[in-house]
Amino acid sequence: MTAERILYDLAGADESLRFSPHCWKTRMALAHKGLAVRTVPWRFTEKEAIAFSEQKLVPVLVDGDTTVSDSWRIACHLEDRYPDRPSLFGGAIGRGVSRFANGWADATLVPILARLLLPSIHALIHEKDKDYFRATREKRFGPLEELPPGYEAQIGLFRQALQPLRQTLERQPYLAGDQPAYADYAVFGMFMWARCTSAHALLDEGDAVYAWRERLLDAFDGLARRAPMIRS
Amino acid sequence: MTAERILYDLAGADESLRFSPHCWKTRMALAHKGLAVRTVPWRFTEKEAIAFSEQKLVPVLVDGDTTVSDSWRIACHLEDRYPDRPSLFGGAIGRGVSRFANGWADATLVPILARLLLPSIHALIHEKDKDYFRATREKRFGPLEELPPGYEAQIGLFRQALQPLRQTLERQPYLAGDQPAYADYAVFGMFMWARCTSAHALLDEGDAVYAWRERLLDAFDGLARRAPMIRS
Numbered sequence: 155m156t157a158e159r160i161l162y163d164l165a166g167a168d169e170s171l172r173f174s175p176h177c178w179k180t181r182m183a184l185a186h187k188g189l190a191v192r193t194v195p196w197r198f199t200e201k202e203a204i205a206f207s208e209q210k211l212v213p214v215l216v217d218g219d220t221t222v223s224d225s226w227r228i229a230c231h232l233e234d235r236y237p238d239r240p241s242l243f244g245g246a247i248g249r250g251v252s253r254f255a256n257g258w259a260d261a262t263l264v265p266i267l268a269r270l271l272l273p274s275i276h277a278l279i280h281e282k283d284k285d286y287f288r289a290t291r292e293k294r295f296g297p298l299e300e301l302p303p304g305y306e307a308q309i310g311l312f313r314q315a316l317q318p319l320r321q322t323l324e325r326q327p328y329l330a331g332d333q334p335a336y337a338d339y340a341v342f343g344m345f346m347w348a349r350c351t352s353a354h355a356l357l358d359e360g361d362a363v364y365a366w367r368e369r370l371l372d373a374f375d376g377l378a379r380r381a382p383m384i385r386s
Numbered sequence: 387m388t389a390e391r392i393l394y395d396l397a398g399a400d401e402s403l404r405f406s407p408h409c410w411k412t413r414m415a416l417a418h419k420g421l422a423v424r425t426v427p428w429r430f431t432e433k434e435a436i437a438f439s440e441q442k443l444v445p446v447l448v449d450g451d452t453t454v455s456d457s458w459r460i461a462c463h464l465e466d467r468y469p470d471r472p473s474l475f476g477g478a479i480g481r482g483v484s485r486f487a488n489g490w491a492d493a494t495l496v497p498i499l500a501r502l503l504l505p506s507i508h509a510l511i512h513e514k515d516k517d518y519f520r521a522t523r524e525k526r527f528g529p530l531e532e533l534p535p536g537y538e539a540q541i542g543l544f545r546q547a548l549q550p551l552r553q554t555l556e557r558q559p560y561l562a563g564d565q566p567a568y569a570d571y572a573v574f575g576m577f578m579w580a581r582c583t584s585a586h587a588l589l590d591e592g593d594a595v596y597a598w599r600e601r602l603l604d605a606f607d608g609l610a611r612r613a614p615m616i617r618s
Contacts (some may be wrong), residue, residue, distance in 0.1 A: 186534060244479025246476060246565075247473065247475060247476025247480040247484075247561075250562040250563025250564070250569070251563075253557065253571065254483075254487055254554045255487075258550040261553055289450060317494075318486060318493040319489075319491040321492070328482065329483060330482040335479045337486065376412075
């Protein structure tokens with residue numbers, strides 16, 4: 155009856171290090187639905203291992219007889235396939251607006267964090283991935299050795315970019331209201347990306363975003379807090 | 387049975403000119419709920435006219451025996467008081483995430499648009515409002531005569547800031563999904579602010595945001611499209 159559920163999950167040289175922001179969105183969504191999953195460590199260049207998904211990026215979820223890639227499509231799959239479990243979106247309007255929150259994290263936070271994190275990510279990935287990683291990332295962000303122009307300034311930019319999130323979290327405990335839902339996980343994935351790959355402190359303890367991140371680190375019996383981080 | 391519903395609505399020297407982004411959020415929300423309203427033109431310095439609301443800003447909605455100020459609180463009031471009419475939020479999660487969309491518009495778009503619009507708004511408001519407007523706005527944005535540093539650059543910044551919205555609207559017709567809801571109106575209010583006060587073209591016709599704005603201008607029998615604009 156219960157076919158195995160498998161998530162292909164980006165890993166570092168140390169295969170316990172799982173740092174993809176998009177894979178984290180999916181792991182939190184699975185936990186929200188109360189669905190067990192076996193994660194398979196995957197490296198950037200292992201395209202053949204996920205060729206069956208007909209594309210080249212993780213997360214890839216194999217849910218019994220169904221294969222789904224792309225974190226947003228996976229969230230929709232989970233919501234539609236498991237409607238009786240806790241909702242990720244709370245209906246059509248919530249799904250629509252959650253897509254905006256997801257898009258906001260991707261369009262606004264990824265470029266700022268990438269400039270902060272890419273050099274340290276390059277250092278922690280598997281040797282076989284390093285050339286691929288450098289080539290693809292430098293095409294978008296320029297030479298890794300020149301990133302970022304200055305940590306302090308970049309962290310300042312990041313904190314400023316969080317203003318819409320902060321403003322919301324000063325008024326309610328989660329992006330989705332009183333309880334967390336997919337919109338929260340879509341943004342929280344970014345913080346897991348940073349947490350797993352960098353020793354830099356991104357947030358002040360007095361920041362409403364800090365308190366929110368703490369709550370999500372503790373969610374689902376500390377799923378995210380227990381995740382291995384780089385040794386600094 | 388049906389007590390009158392009144393909205394205090396920011397007006398220019400010409401009282402038919404209604405340009406407040408936050409009042410527009412409320413007007414669209416009322417239309418979404420199918421609720422009639424009588425708008426009362428209100429100028430920045432007419433604090434006494436709304437003293438009964440125990441604060442100094444519009445929108446102020448008088449809904450029978452209830453007075454509510456602040457566009458977000460008004461939206462929640464309408465949703466809770468008229469639960470059988472079309473939903474603005476679609477439930478608790480949708481409400482939570484819509485607050486984020488609203489906060490995004492306020493935190494991200496207001497500062498950019500203000501630098502573009504404040505000089506022309508100063509020109510179109512009532513004579514008695516001009517000193518108040520200059521004093522309050524210059525405290526935040528600096529001398530009106532020095533705004534913006536360059537229209538082209540400022541419009542470029544605005545278009546770039548719209549990226550999370552654009553990315554969403556390239557995938558679905560409205561921020562809230564297949565149909566518009568409060569998250570749409572919260573952002574659309576910003577475009578009405580610009581439309582009513584400035585002749586500058588903010589968007590390219592090929593932009594997904596442009597097509598979305600067109601749809602919302604046409605919504606509710608063209609409520610927004612019919613609104614008076616400055617003569618340029």
